[in-house]
Each structure stands twice: as structure tokens, then as C-alpha cells.
Amino acid sequence: MQLVYVTILLVAVLGFWVRSHSSMPGKHWYLLASFAMVWWMLSVGLELSTHSIDCALTIGIGAWVGIVLLPTFWAFFLYEYALGAKVPRWIFRITVFVAPVLITSAAATTGWHQAFYGPETRLVTDSGAPYVYFDHGPLFYVAISYLYFVIMSAIIITGRAVQNANPAVRSFFLKLFAGTIIPVAANLSYLIGDFRLFGSDPTPFSFALSLILVAWLIADNRWVDVNAIARELLFYNTTDPVLVLDPRGRTIETNPAAGELLKESDTAGVSPLEAGELGDVIRHLVKNNALPDVTDIQMGKRHFAVRAHVISLGEGQKQLGWAVALLDVTTQKIAAQKAIAAEQMQTQFLATVSHELRTPLTVINGSLGLLARGSKLKEAQREHLLDRATSNVATLTKLVNDLIDTQSLSTGEFTMEFSECDLGTLVSDATASAESLQPDKNIRFGYQRINEHLMVRADRERLGQVLSNVLSNAVKFSAPGGSVEVALGREADKAIITVADAGCGIPPNSENKVFAPFSQLDGSDTKTAYGSGLGMHISRQILDRHGGSIRYVSAPGVGTTFTIALPLAA
The missing domain is CATH 1.20.1070.10 (Rhodopsin 7-helix transmembrane proteins)
Structure with a gap:
């Protein structure tokens, strides 16, 4: 009983x-x-x-x-x-x-x-x-x-x-x-x-x-058997999210990786199985009994390739649901994006360099050709052609130097020699040199500084290169007869240099382009301002090594103000 x-x-x-x-x-x-x-x-x-x-x-x-x-x-x-x-x-x-x-x-x-x-x-x-x-x-x-x-x-x-x-x-x-x-x-x-x-x-x-x-x-x-134990270990221990779905696409079970992913991706109380890219894929799977052609999805900051396997007890038996695996391809995606970016940068580099080389070489070649054949040229014409050839040789020299500096920065061979120097003198010299840039544009310069010696520990030549790049850009993008205002001041333990122009300005959200290598805001063949697109990139790298920074504020049609901050010497 x-x-x-x-x-x-x-x-x-x-x-x-x-x-x-x-x-x-x-x-x-x-x-x-x-x-x-x-x-x-x-x-x-x-x-x-x-x-x-x-x-x-x-x-x-x-x-x-x-x-x-x-x-x-x-x-x-x-x-x-x-x-x-x-x-x-x-x-x-x-x-x-x-x-x-x-x-x-x-x-x-x-x-x-x-x-x-x-x-x-x-x-x-x-x-x-x-x-x-x-x-x-x-x-x-x-x-x-x-x-x-x-x-x-x-x-x-x-x-x-x-x-x-x-x-x-x-x-x-x-x-x-x-x-x-x-x-x-x-x-x-x-x-x-x-x-x-x-x-x-x-x-x-x-x-x-x-x-x-x-x-x-x-x-x-x-x-069941040893195979079942192995499958269970794989299901619960794999880092790839796995979901078991019934024939209607509803979740029966998830492994820990999938549960954590769904929890992280649950925004505003809406499960990614109900909305978002994963939900779209599952709904397509249920409706068509097959995955869509494109199964790469993004959940948060991670990318996944979706794979689905039918669950049945044997050939020809009723379908009981799906086992859906999300293969993490974030690393491959990032690598592919980097490869694409590198290829685009290489293409942009070749296009920029060839374009920037072609313009001064054309001028130099034309000037020297006229000088070689022009026995009847007047002295003033000869001097004008020589000035144009000399100016474009300087442009070519700067382009080559920028390319060398960029290569040195990427390989760690970029060296600097630091010493204590008067920042006021450096800014004054750079401003005076900038006044000779594009004299035909008749740009007026103003320089305002505090009555104090601001000493910084810097590489004099490299810091002068930064100032030259910023001032050159101000002149380049200013309208003829415009003005450039330079100011030197102090904020706490930092020296502040501002360079303001009233030029065409910079479009919003363009910082990545401004400081990226081989990048120009106007890449068309009809642009009026030329350059390698390396100057501001090199300038930021130099200032980083000085413990300083460079930023700008701008509005199209109003002008741009660049601000350089450098730590004062102790």
C-alpha cells in the first residue's frame, strides 16, 4: 500500500x-x-x-x-x-x-x-x-x-x-x-x-x-548522451549569444550571453526581439522560414552576423522552432572599417598630393619656359615670373616638408628639442612673417599682447611652425582687404594665443576634417585656397607633445577664431 x-x-x-x-x-x-x-x-x-x-x-x-x-x-x-x-x-x-x-x-x-x-x-x-x-x-x-x-x-x-x-x-x-x-x-x-x-x-x-x-x-x-552534455556546455559557455525560439518566434530559452545582450539592448522597456534590427530579422525568419539576404545587425556598440538552424526531431518531421546564433563580428567589422578608411586615406593622399604638386609645378614650368624663350621680356616681367617661380618652389618645399613630418609622426621619428623661450617674441615674429603672405590680398594684421613675458618650455622651431600654419590659414581664407587679429594672453597657468579672421568660416561639425591628415573642407577643382591638408594635423600633433591644445570656433560667413593653449614654464 x-x-x-x-x-x-x-x-x-x-x-x-x-x-x-x-x-x-x-x-x-x-x-x-x-x-x-x-x-x-x-x-x-x-x-x-x-x-x-x-x-x-x-x-x-x-x-x-x-x-x-x-x-x-x-x-x-x-x-x-x-x-x-x-x-x-x-x-x-x-x-x-x-x-x-x-x-x-x-x-x-x-x-x-x-x-x-x-x-x-x-x-x-x-x-x-x-x-x-x-x-x-x-x-x-x-x-x-x-x-x-x-x-x-x-x-x-x-x-x-x-x-x-x-x-x-x-x-x-x-x-x-x-x-x-x-x-x-x-x-x-x-x-x-x-x-x-x-x-x-x-x-x-x-x-x-x-x-x-x-x-x-x-x-x-x-x-541523453555525451553529445547532449557537450551541446549543453557549448550552449551555456559560449560567448556568442544563442536563442531558442518557438515556431512563432517567441523566446523559449537563451544562453547567458544572449540574456546579457538582450538586457543591455533593452531600451525604454522595448526588447530588441520586438523592435530593432534583431526583431526585423526574426520576423522575416518566421514569415519566410529563411533569413533575409543581409543578416549583419548592430546591437549597442557590437556587430553580429545572424545564423538560424531549424529545430526538428528528424527528417520530414514537424518544425519545432529555431536555434538562432549571433556571431560577434565586431572585431572584423572594425578591421574592415579601418581597412576602408586606410584605403580612402591613401586614395585621398594620392589625389591631394598630385593636385597640390600639379599647381605649383605648372606655375614653375610656365614661368621658367617664358623666361627661357622670352628674350624680349621686360625687366619687370622677368622679376614677376621669377617671383612666381620662387613662391611656388616654396610651396613645393612646404608640401614636401609636411609629408616628411607626417611620416615622422606616424613612425615615432618626430623629434623635438625643448628649451625655455619667450612666447611673445615667437608670436610677434610669426605675425610679421605672415604679413608677407599673399601681399596682393592686402590683409591687415593686428597684434595685441599683455605687458608680461610669458615663458614656455617649447621647441622654438616647431612652435613657430604651428603659428605659421594657423596664420597662413587665416590669410588663405580671408577675403582681399580683410583683417587678422592676433592676441596673446594668460589664463591661470596657461598662455593663450588667439588668431581671428573674418573669412568664409568653417561649416558646423567639421572638426574631424579640419585636423585630419590630407583633408580639406573644399576638395573641388574650383577651390580658391590650396594646401596639402596636413598643416592643422601636424599642428595638433606638435601641440600635444607640448602638453597644449588647439581648438576653434567658427560660423560660415562670419569668420574663424583659433585658440592655442600652452602651459607656462614653472
Whole structure:
């Protein structure tokens, strides 16, 4: 009796667990089989506890409801779980309503016809615990034949599942097949060999064992095989996010990496599975049963390539969902972007250098050609041509020097010699030199400084190069007759140099272009101001090595003010 009630309790607990296991196919049949099992086991317990043949016979007749429905629901469960198909309605109606009513009615009316239980049915009390000996009649064997037909159907179902299963889960279905054979062996031992368990039919106990075995196999899939353990380790330990989705695209399970990613990407309470690039991919997968042509997505600062694999129990079986893996390609994406940027920079470098070389070379070549052939040229014309050639030679020299400096900066060979110097003198000299730039534009310079010697520790030549670049740009982008205002002041322990022009100005959000190498705001062939695009890049690098900074404020059509900050010498 205690074994009966312990078995009932265990089956009920496992049934409760299965009820909460929403991803288990055919779980409602498993629950109904558990209910029928409990019905049958309760009948066995009551039958063992009675000492009246009439009472025992009544209980035995009532037990047939559970006896018929248990293998029926078990076969339905295996049909949906192993084959992934729905039980046809006509089979459900016949086996769940018609067959139990006919068999139970035949057992209940045995007192009239005695074709189900014969006259030799009696209570045996001479062998320890009393039990009921049932004299089985022909209708009993008809009922048993029907039940064997149902159980053999279940065996065929599991055998087919073993045959068609993927190799990774085949051992699981072999155990399921063995669990289906157990009740058959127990019942045959009872019918043929009169084997009894506690004086009763061992079949319900064997069915309980099968239910427990299946629940255990499903609950703890470490029993499946070593492959399952390896898959589980990969699923939970991989750094690539993996999601298990049902056929509607709803999440059944995620590995820790996917859970953390979804948590990080959950913005404003909206899951990335419902919105965003990942949601779009999953919706396309559900609708078309295939991934879109482009599966690269971005979540936060990371990039992923989406891969999806159909989940089914074998070839030709019903699709149960998808396993979606997100392969982190952030590193490859960044590398590709850097490669593209490097290629663009190289292309821009070649275009800029060739353009900036062509202009002065054309002028030099034309001037020297005219001088070589122009014996009739006047002295003023000769001087003008020589000035133009000399000026463009200086432009070429600056371009070559800028290229050398840029190469030195990238290789770490850029050296500087620091010494203490008067910043006021440096700014004054640079401003005076800038007044000779483009004299035909007639740019007016203003220089304002505080009455204090501002001493800085700097490389005099390199700092002069910075000032020359900034002042040259101010002249270059100023309109003829414009003005450039230079100011030198102090803020706390820093010297501040400002260079303001009233030129064309710089468009908003152009800082990356202003200080990037080989970059010019106007890259067209019709531009009026030329240059290598290296000056401001080199200037920022030099100031960084001085512990200083350079920034600007500007507005198109208003002008630009560059501000240089340098730490004062202690």
C-alpha cells in the first residue's frame, strides 16, 4: 500500500513539473496519462485494502477507466512528442470516448453474462496479504487485445522515432522505446506467468515507472548522451549569444550571453526581439522560414552576423522552432572599417598630393619656359615670373616638408628639442612673417599682447611652425582687404594665443576634417585656397607633445577664431 501511494505522489509531482514545462510537445497528453495513472493506482490501492469480494470487484470495474485511458494517452503523447504531429480527431473520439465506455460497460455487466470476469473470481486469503483472483473471460481478452493494439502502436511510434531521429538524440529515443516496452513485459508476465506485485497486477506499476523514466529523461537531459552534455556546455559557455525560439518566434530559452545582450539592448522597456534590427530579422525568419539576404545587425556598440538552424526531431518531421546564433563580428567589422578608411586615406593622399604638386609645378614650368624663350621680356616681367617661380618652389618645399613630418609622426621619428623661450617674441615674429603672405590680398594684421613675458618650455622651431600654419590659414581664407587679429594672453597657468579672421568660416561639425591628415573642407577643382591638408594635423600633433591644445570656433560667413593653449614654464 505504501508503494502505491508513494508512486501516486511521485507521478503527481512529475505531472506538475511537466505542466510548467511549456516547450514540451504533447505535454497535455502526458498530464492526462498521469491522471489516468493516478486513477489506476488509487484503484489498485483500494483493491488491496478491501476484504470484500463485492467491493474489490466494484473497484476493479471502475479501474478500467484508467486502464484503458492510460495507454491511450501514452500513445498520443509519444505520437506528438516523437513525431511532432497532431492526433487526428476521429482517433481521439473513438479511443477516448467509445472504447473506455464499451470496455467498462462490459466489465460492469459481467454479473449478467460472466463473459468478462468468470465465476471463479474470488478473494484469496491463504498466502499472506489477501488479494482478488480474477477469472478472466473472453471479453476480458478482447479488451486486453485492444489495449495491446494501442500499446503496440506506441511501440511502433517510438521505433519510427528512433529510426528517423538525428544521431545526437537517437539514444534518447532508444531509452523512450525501452520505457514503452516495460509495461508490455510486465503485463505479459502477469497474464502468462501469473506474476504479481504485492498480490496485484504489476502493469500499473510498470506504467508508472515509464512515466517517471520519461519525465526524468526530459527533466535531466544529461541522461541523453555525451553529445547532449557537450551541446549543453557549448550552449551555456559560449560567448556568442544563442536563442531558442518557438515556431512563432517567441523566446523559449537563451544562453547567458544572449540574456546579457538582450538586457543591455533593452531600451525604454522595448526588447530588441520586438523592435530593432534583431526583431526585423526574426520576423522575416518566421514569415519566410529563411533569413533575409543581409543578416549583419548592430546591437549597442557590437556587430553580429545572424545564423538560424531549424529545430526538428528528424527528417520530414514537424518544425519545432529555431536555434538562432549571433556571431560577434565586431572585431572584423572594425578591421574592415579601418581597412576602408586606410584605403580612402591613401586614395585621398594620392589625389591631394598630385593636385597640390600639379599647381605649383605648372606655375614653375610656365614661368621658367617664358623666361627661357622670352628674350624680349621686360625687366619687370622677368622679376614677376621669377617671383612666381620662387613662391611656388616654396610651396613645393612646404608640401614636401609636411609629408616628411607626417611620416615622422606616424613612425615615432618626430623629434623635438625643448628649451625655455619667450612666447611673445615667437608670436610677434610669426605675425610679421605672415604679413608677407599673399601681399596682393592686402590683409591687415593686428597684434595685441599683455605687458608680461610669458615663458614656455617649447621647441622654438616647431612652435613657430604651428603659428605659421594657423596664420597662413587665416590669410588663405580671408577675403582681399580683410583683417587678422592676433592676441596673446594668460589664463591661470596657461598662455593663450588667439588668431581671428573674418573669412568664409568653417561649416558646423567639421572638426574631424579640419585636423585630419590630407583633408580639406573644399576638395573641388574650383577651390580658391590650396594646401596639402596636413598643416592643422601636424599642428595638433606638435601641440600635444607640448602638453597644449588647439581648438576653434567658427560660423560660415562670419569668420574663424583659433585658440592655442600652452602651459607656462614653472
